[in-house]
Amino acid sequence: MTFLQVAGIHKQGEKEEVLKDISFTQREFQKMAIAGETGSGKSTLLKIIAGLIQPTSGIVVFEGDRVRGPEEKLVAGHPGIAYLSQQYELPEFLRVEQVLRYANSLTQDEAEALYAVCQISHLLSRRTDQLSGGERQRIALARLLLTSPRLLLLDEPYSNLDTGHKSLLKTVIQDISDELDITCLLISHDPLDSLSWAEEILVLQAGQVLQQGTPQEIYQKPATEYVAGLFGKYDLLSPAQARAFPGIAEDNLAGKMVLVRPENFQLGRESHHAVGGKIQRVTFFGSHYEVEVLLPTGSITARTTLSHFKKEETTFVTLAPEKVWFL
Numbered sequence: 001m002t003f004l005q006v007a008g009i010h011k012q013g014e015k016e017e018v019l020k021d022i023s024f025t026q027r028e029f030q031k032m033a034i035a036g037e038t039g040s041g042k043s044t045l046l047k048i049i050a051g052l053i054q055p056t057s058g059i060v061v062f063e064g065d066r067v068r069g070p071e072e073k074l075v076a077g078h079p080g081i082a083y084l085s086q087q088y089e090l091p092e093f094l095r096v097e098q099v100l101r102y103a104n105s106l107t108q109d110e111a112e113a114l115y116a117v118c119q120i121s122h123l124l125s126r127r128t129d130q131l132s133g134g135e136r137q138r139i140a141l142a143r144l145l146l147t148s149p150r151l152l153l154l155d156e157p158y159s160n161l162d163t164g165h166k167s168l169l170k171t172v173i174q175d176i177s178d179e180l181d182i183t184c185l186l187i188s189h190d191p192l193d194s195l196s197w198a199e200e201i202l203v204l205q206a207g208q209v210l211q212q213g214t215p216q217e218i219y220q221k222p223a224t225e226y227v228a229g230l231f232g233k234y235d236l237l238s239p240a241q242a243r244a245f246p247g248i249a250e251d252n253l254a255g256k257m258v259l260v261r262p263e264n265f266q267l268g269r270e271s272h273h274a275v276g277g278k279i280q281r282v283t284f285f286g287s288h289y290e291v292e293v294l295l296p297t298g299s300i301t302a303r304t305t306l307s308h309f310k311k312e313e314t315t316f317v318t319l320a321p322e323k324v325w326f327l
């Protein structure tokens, strides 16, 4: 039986269609992320899967049961699916343990294991108005998990979190999958978060699935420039620019543009494979530098961990032919 099946989902908005024929499946325990620019329909799709928005047509089937929307069922959703919205709420002026006790259907040991995974064990005696945003969010998450869902839908869980709370929540979400055996489907505003976590990524553009694949496929072999741009920086070389680098097969070019991620350019000494150019800008990013080089055919940006590159100096650029992607 398919764990989650989304088939032929359409959603008509006020003026235009917000979702156009979305179909995909998710296996149990598969970590899946939905990416796309703002307004591409990610939240609407997640809410339809949760049963909170009625699709105009199409069906969502979870473990063999059709998920019914608010127009078909008084209490919307499916008991096996939990949805953490961007606007989660906690009751005010209660202690955290009281908030959690009301939701709890687990044994004491199971609940304690869950609090440990959510990293909230030390917060149980606090009042809900004495918590930071990140703490509130982990408590809202624990409260949902106490209902023993099998599928957890997370809508932009990392937005509005500082670096510390974000990295804590990343560990929590990883442990929810690994230790609590709950399958997660996540929307992330920063697609780099989905690259490091997901096993499968679904990319939406204007309400349609543009590409579905592993993080490696999506990053290295994007279907379009839009997908490439969602997942990081890239250079797009014209066929004439690409021909300057030896080894790029003429057959593959055939009028296509050549996409190169900045870490796939190498900077260094002169050789018969290298193209010389003048460094125009060097930018420090903590873990690496980005070096913009003006070549005879135009400028490119390379990423390097070496610190000795200086503006106005000459450098030589090589590009491994197997590291490019034709668009």
Ligand SMILES: Nc1ncnc2c1ncn2[C@@H]1O[C@H](COP(=O)(O)OP(=O)(O)OP(=O)(O)O)[C@@H](O)[C@H]1O
Residues within 6 Å of the ligand: 011, 012, 013, 014, 018, 036, 037, 038, 039, 040, 041, 042, 043, 044, 045, 053
């Ligand atoms: N219940 C609804 N019925 C019809 N249209 C909706 C509904 N909810 C949202 N929309 C519309 O759907 C479009 C897509 O919005 P949605 O929030 O799904 O995009 P998103 O990709 O999640 O964007 P963001 O990253 O900004 O959250 C918007 O134009 C919005 O107005």
